[in-house]
Amino acid sequence: MKNEKLAIINQYKDEWEIGGKTLNSRLLIGSALYPSPANMEDAIKISEAQIVTVSLRRQAAGENTGNHFWDIIKALNIHVLPNTAGCHCAKEAIATAQMAREVFGTNWIKLEVIGDQYNLQPDPFETVKAAEVLIKEGFEVFPYTIDDLVVAKRLADIGCKIIMPWGSMIGSGKGLMNPDNLIAIRKQFPELKLIVDAGIGKPSHATQAMELGYDGVLLNSAIALAQDPVKMANAFRVAIKAGRLGYEAGTMQERTFASPSTPTIGTPFWHQFN
């Protein structure tokens, strides 16, 4: 290959589109659980993520001191993806989404409706119900769901352009529990933007999700709870790029048997195994 062509490959700049925005990073990063606000800010910066998730919680009375967290996020000048974390039914999620649109000034919403307190599994029925209403109200819905093909179908049917199946339980760090389920969703919905959301524990999990052809990865705990969150944010930045490049390059077919990579012709001291 000519050196010029190799140079172009080396300068590879990934560009993709989601929710009407063109991005260069496929990492969607959370803003919770960091040891300090400064650490969060550094981790987000080094990750090069262009989407950060945020939330809404009850405000205490008499707090007239501003909102330091929100000031940091605004200064990062990246896209904000508010979530509906903590909601347990469509009605709560819809109200939270409407409140988030007013506070954060975006029609993006990470729709999260929890169906079980033990494993924090998304409730697919309430998620579909809420998504249908929110889409009609002009929201760009990023639904967090289980890795279930039929649920993905229902969400696509009502107009979701983005679907975010879980890798495994929120905050578990277990990685991709059911890669075959994720592959099925990818194969059935090549036109949708698919993000693996939740359960990622280490960079190799994110790489694996990207190698499956997912468009991006959303994670929080894996970075924020690392020994060194800033270094881990950098690791995820690289891991997600590696996975995407690997997907685009096309991985080799698995073989059942061994196959030598070094040429066998001219092998010295050759002999046949019995």
Add this chain to the structure above:
Amino acid sequence: MIKVSVNGEIKELKKDLNIKEMIEALQYKTQGFAVAVNTTFVAVQSYEKTTIKAGDTIDILAPVQGG
């Protein structure tokens, strides 16, 4: 006076306050939040025409960290 729940706490308010007046009376910040009454969002443009009633459940939410 009427009793309402604001962010999970029972508060006593004068009768017939609207949302804007309630925010001032309870000394919440005057911006950077959103309000729901009985799990229904109330847009900022509607604060002055929305009267708080006895037994209402009011949520006043502000930005925080999220995953």
